[in-house]
Amino acid sequence: MRSDFTWIYPSHPASGDGTNGDTAYRRLYLGIRQAILDGRLHPGEKLPASRDLAKSLGVSRNTVVTSFDLLASEGYLETRIGAGSFVASSLPDREMTATTSHKRRDQDHKSAPPPRLSQSAIRMLAYDRRFPRFRVARPFNPATPDLDAFPFDLWARLLRRSWRAPTLDLTIPVDPLGLPKLRDEVAKWLRQSRGVNCDADQVMIVSGAQQALDLIARALVDPGDIIATEDPGYEGIRGVLAASGAKLLPIPVDDEGLQVDQLSPRDPARIVVTTPSRNYPLGTTLSLARRLALLQWADANDAWIVEDDYDSDYRYDGPPLSSLQGLDRNNRVIYVGTFSRVMFPGIRLGYLVLPAALISVFRGMRGFADGVPAPTAQAALAEFFAEGHFGGHVRKMRLSYGERRAHLRNLIETHAPDMLKILPSDGGLHLCTRLMNGQDDVMLQERMITAQLDCRALSSYYHDKSEKNRPDLPQGLVLGFAGWKKNMISQSFDELIDVIRRKP
Numbered sequence: 001m002r003s004d005f006t007w008i009y010p011s012h013p014a015s016g017d018g019t020n021g022d023t024a025y026r027r028l029y030l031g032i033r034q035a036i037l038d039g040r041l042h043p044g045e046k047l048p049a050s051r052d053l054a055k056s057l058g059v060s061r062n063t064v065v066t067s068f069d070l071l072a073s074e075g076y077l078e079t080r081i082g083a084g085s086f087v088a089s090s091l092p093d094r095e096m097t098a099t100t101s102h103k104r105r106d107q108d109h110k111s112a113p114p115p116r117l118s119q120s121a122i123r124m125l126a127y128d129r130r131f132p133r134f135r136v137a138r139p140f141n142p143a144t145p146d147l148d149a150f151p152f153d154l155w156a157r158l159l160r161r162s163w164r165a166p167t168l169d170l171t172i173p174v175d176p177l178g179l180p181k182l183r184d185e186v187a188k189w190l191r192q193s194r195g196v197n198c199d200a201d202q203v204m205i206v207s208g209a210q211q212a213l214d215l216i217a218r219a220l221v222d223p224g225d226i227i228a229t230e231d232p233g234y235e236g237i238r239g240v241l242a243a244s245g246a247k248l249l250p251i252p253v254d255d256e257g258l259q260v261d262q263l264s265p266r267d268p269a270r271i272v273v274t275t276p277s278r279n280y281p282l283g284t285t286l287s288l289a290r291r292l293a294l295l296q297w298a299d300a301n302d303a304w305i306v307e308d309d310y311d312s313d314y315r316y317d318g319p320p321l322s323s324l325q326g327l328d329r330n331n332r333v334i335y336v337g338t339f340s341r342v343m344f345p346g347i348r349l350g351y352l353v354l355p356a357a358l359i360s361v362f363r364g365m366r367g368f369a370d371g372v373p374a375p376t377a378q379a380a381l382a383e384f385f386a387e388g389h390f391g392g393h394v395r396k397m398r399l400s401y402g403e404r405r406a407h408l409r410n411l412i413e414t415h416a417p418d419m420l421k422i423l424p425s426d427g428g429l430h431l432c433t434r435l436m437n438g439q440d441d442v443m444l445q446e447r448m449i450t451a452q453l454d455c456r457a458l459s460s461y462y463h464d465k466s467e468k469n470r471p472d473l474p475q476g477l478v479l480g481f482a483g484w485k486k487n488m489i490s491q492s493f494d495e496l497i498d499v500i501r502r503k504p
Contacts, residue, residue: 025067145483162376177203188385207350215352227272228273229250230253258274260297268303278428286324310337314427407481408479433478444457455496459475
């Protein structure tokens with residue numbers, strides 16, 4: 001029940017309706033009735049007790065009782081003995097009034113001029129992603145982990161434990177970098193699993209990779225600066241970076257990853273954003289020679305490298321690769337990671353590993369953004385690491401995902417070699433394929449959506465999607481496998497092939 005109902009009592013008498021609008025009970029009656037008719041008070045909603053409402057409004061209790069009685073007699077309120085007064089579930093003219101009100105609002109909306117947006121918003125919205133939005137994850141979404149396999153009962157216990165005897169860091173968090181224990185656990189994990197050269201002081205906990213990129217752009221980029229990004233690449237990265245006013249420079253990706261020789265020394269980029277462990281979506285790995293060349297280029301041109309290591313824990317052909325940051329000897333690499341792929345998307349936690357020179361800068365900026373990351377999930381995640389559950393979950397899912405990946409590969413190679421060609425990749429949560437029958441992948445994606453399949457068009461990940469400018473744009477499908485058991489993959493694959501065969 002709402003605690004404050006002063007808004008339903010007009011401060012001035014009503015006029016022009018032929019009633020005694022200056023009477024206190026009448027004004028209250030009209031205010032409640034209008035609130036019911038326009039939907040501010042909902043059917044079944046309880047009103048305060050007459051004594052409490054009278055005190056809140058500064059009127060006599062008789063005024064409230066008289067208004068309630070009139071509203072009840074007209075069918076707007078229901079009085080239940082021992083329970084109080086409630087908005088009636090069946091109202092006399094609610095439907096007609098609500099319909100008229102909605103029509104008026106729609107007309108006002110259509111006639112109103114569009115809002116004036118900032119240049120930052122316009123630049124960001126130019127990269128609006130055109131992917132389907134299913135309420136429940138559908139095959140073959142490339143970013144969906146296996147949520148059924150995550151130990152949510154254990155996670156709930158860790159959350160409860162953190163609040164059973166909360167520390168000062170939980171009740172009054174002060175460090176914009178995040179909880180010290182979680183930062184220490186993240187640094188330890190990255191040193192052991194990815195060869196990242198860092199300690200806890202360099203780790204900043206963020207709400208995800210998108211926020212990490214936003215902070216980086218705010219700290220290091222001025223309007224007009226050049227930011228080099230992989231082409232193809234994750235479109236969400238481009239939208240965040242474009243908002244800064246930077247000029248985005250797409251750099252092609254081939255079998256050895258980012259083509260470092262395409263970075264111009266004459267007009268150098270301020271930042272290079274790369275996924276050296278595995279390009280998204282192609283899955284190619286940046287070769288050692290190009291890693292060293294990129295580090296040398298960044299040092300020579302006073303540029304920064306943002307290493308996005310979005311799903312490096314899932315490599316099936318050999319151990320996880322060492323990070324680019326681990327090779328950096330000149331502090332030019334900012335390392336970005338997220339827990340959304342390993343755990344579950346709703347956790348909304350990720351991290352930055354900052355060069356020492358940027359720590360105070362990012363700490364200060366964070367105070368003007370969202371201040372301190374929400375500490376509850378951080379505390380639970382720190383325990384999840386400390387007790388060994390994180391590493392155990394990664395190892396378990398690596399085996400499970402590897403089997404599902406092999407199953408999907410086998411389905412494609414056995415039943416659709418004439419339609420789909422698998423591109424080389426040693427890890428990740430999806431397979432990238434090329435269409436062999438000349439179909440347009442964006443049109444095919446729309447047909448997949450109709451069939452309740454969440455397949456992504458490969459061409460949509462390229463910077464310039466225009467057929468006029470890019471007649472050679474690859475046509476393919478990005479197929480996630482991690483979130484579904486083998487029988488579901490098989491069933492959905494049959495549906496996918498059926499859609500591909502049924503050409504428009």
